[in-house]
Amino acid sequence: MLRSILLIIAFVLSQNAGARGTGDLGIVIERADGSVQIIETSTNSSLGRIEGLGDLSHASAVYSRDEQFAYIFGRDGGLTKIDIVNKKIIKRIMQSGNSIGGAISQDGRLIAVSNYKPGGVKIFDAETLALVADIPATYGNDGLLSKVIGLVDAPGQKFIFSLWDGDEIWVADLSDSSKPKITKFKNIGRNPYDALITPDGRYYIAGLFGEDGMAMLDLWNLDAGVKRILDGYGKGEKKLPVYKMPHLEGWAIAGHFAFVPAVGRHEVLVINTLDWTEAGRIKVHGQPVFVMARPDGRNIWVNFAVPNNDTLQVIDTQSLKIIKTLTPGKGVLHMEFEPRGGQVWASVRDEDRLAVFNTETFEQLVTFDAKKPSGIFFTSRAHRIGL
Template sequence: MGRARSPILIALLTLCLTHCAPAGGIGSRIFIVRRDSGSLSVYDAADAKMLPTEVKDLGNMRHASMVFSKDLRWGYLATRNGQLSRVDLNTLKMDKSVPTSENSIGIAISQDGRYIAVSEYKPGGVTIVDARSMEILKHIPATVEVDGKEVRSRVTGLVDVPGNRFACALMDGAEIWIIDASKPDFPIEYRFATPSPNPFDALVTPEGRFYLTGHFESDNVTLLDLWHPELGVRSVDIRDPELDAKRSAPIKMPHMEAWGVAGDEVFVPLVGEARLAVLDRTTWKFKQSIPLRGNPVYAVLSPTSREIWVTYSGSENDAFIEIIDTEQHKVVRTIEAGRKIYHLAFSPRGDEVYVSANADNRFLVIDANTYEIKHRFEVASPSGIFGPWRAYEMGL
């Protein structure tokens, strides 16, 4: 006969089954935004399976964005309804949430990991939150003067930059701000007027030197050298002088995070134009155009820097991913993956690509070496894809 188990042992086993973390390692978990359900699905890349756990009650997930603590204890998610949520990466449950605004658009974590910054459309500004306590430390109103009136500007392009600072762009105020998170009062260290109106999205080059903002319906980009902010900003023209480009619908906001910086070149997906612009990273001058099948949405660089994978808007093109060779400057392969392929992300070593097919309610895993679709999973209304490697990347 088997030995009887003690009530204490049974209680401990029950507690573990109920509360212990799901199987798989934290570093292999990939979070998929589900736009229509206010939740996150979780894919375990090590085991190549979707976890049964779903992180729920996160708010309006349109344009939701996620960052991670350096110890991979927490994930922080900002949603469109102004809710900042902290997700326990062990239990895959929401730990805490705090309202930061009526309408938020971006999130960043400071270089030291102590502060979360959230950028806001309404009422307009930046909110600084303590990453440990989830207490709001400061609201920074984006107050500017427009046509002689004082207004609150929408704030976009929020990223972390070296020196424990945040950079952001004021869409209605046409300014770039640098906020110093190394000081307890979070002062606005620099304010720069942008040469073009309506700055929107932004990026930081991989080494953290240049902050660039795109402008809505503009062929100009504003460039700020963070090593020498005293020099101010300058305008970069991304027009192709050999093309009489006529923008075609749909006109979308520029997605600066999806620019590809490879070696001494920058690859820019142009809003409403069927091309990538190639810029010289040293001079920031236009070099050439790479023709594409349609209007690009994202141009995502492989960790190898050898390829850029491009997704598209428009029903005639959004099922396709075009792959550009960064050395040859041309499309070398096309993958038909599903309907409304917008978001994709590479694994840290570049062996896999994770793709959301929104209209097909599918999450795909593509072998980046063979270009074959390895796995297809049912995920309702998938959108943004966020992996824990973001904990160690600058400018997010």
């Protein structure tokens, strides 16, 4: 009798010990060690680590809608589902030879992964990671497969992505998940390198590496096709070597201005989203990699490619001027804002640490040890379109 009461008490205690909300949690990719660190932003602490995730260089993550599970897309083609509350791997599969990123569907039931090798997109069941659909990125007349980049989710159970080699944008409708309906847009411009979608899920915009300009698709008016914006923004100027591909993640937007990195230039481009024309350029410290808006849109934070990757700059979106230059340390690879924007976390790869800044005072609040940190992903992404 006593024994069974003790057992019940022990069971209840163990259940309560694990109970915790996840709205203030996040993960940090530790690229070289194949691990992710779980952090929380209420008191800024590390909660532990999950190991054994393979090659995580250039890894990214999306969250389940209950914010308990994260799906990690590894460079080596690994797709891992982790439980961030109980800090364990739920399932891990090798889904391709070489992968670049992924997305979760509007209903949370499908995980899409974009692959370099073999080039295409694979769709998995979010619960079991069983393969649901395979979409090879064939282009041209010879059955060649293109590397796929810029994969995002969109309303209506859609995934949108771009073909680096094929110069195409594809819209895949997964309403019937086993029979994806693909709409292709060809000759969108040379070598799309990454893409983003506006927070309302309406405009998909791919940056072009091979041309000065961006390709824009209005998902509310697919019949209008792909339109070129910022065409020839570097015309007549000498091209600089691009030491790291810029990223177009999320959407740096403030009022009707949007901010994107210029490829191969020490500039951030400003777009007027009312008519999609260039509204200005801001000279910055190096070649921008991530150009990210603080959630309230008042400031834009920018990091840079090697050899200027020890620096962060902050742009004021009213004056379009740089108001702060920070040097957190060598190898600042990524930033993530808290959902309400009070703090920003930055990974400082070469110094094996994370730095947390107050976004008003720019004061560094705390730093953490992390092994070669790269991407930082907070659970608030679970409820945003296109992240």
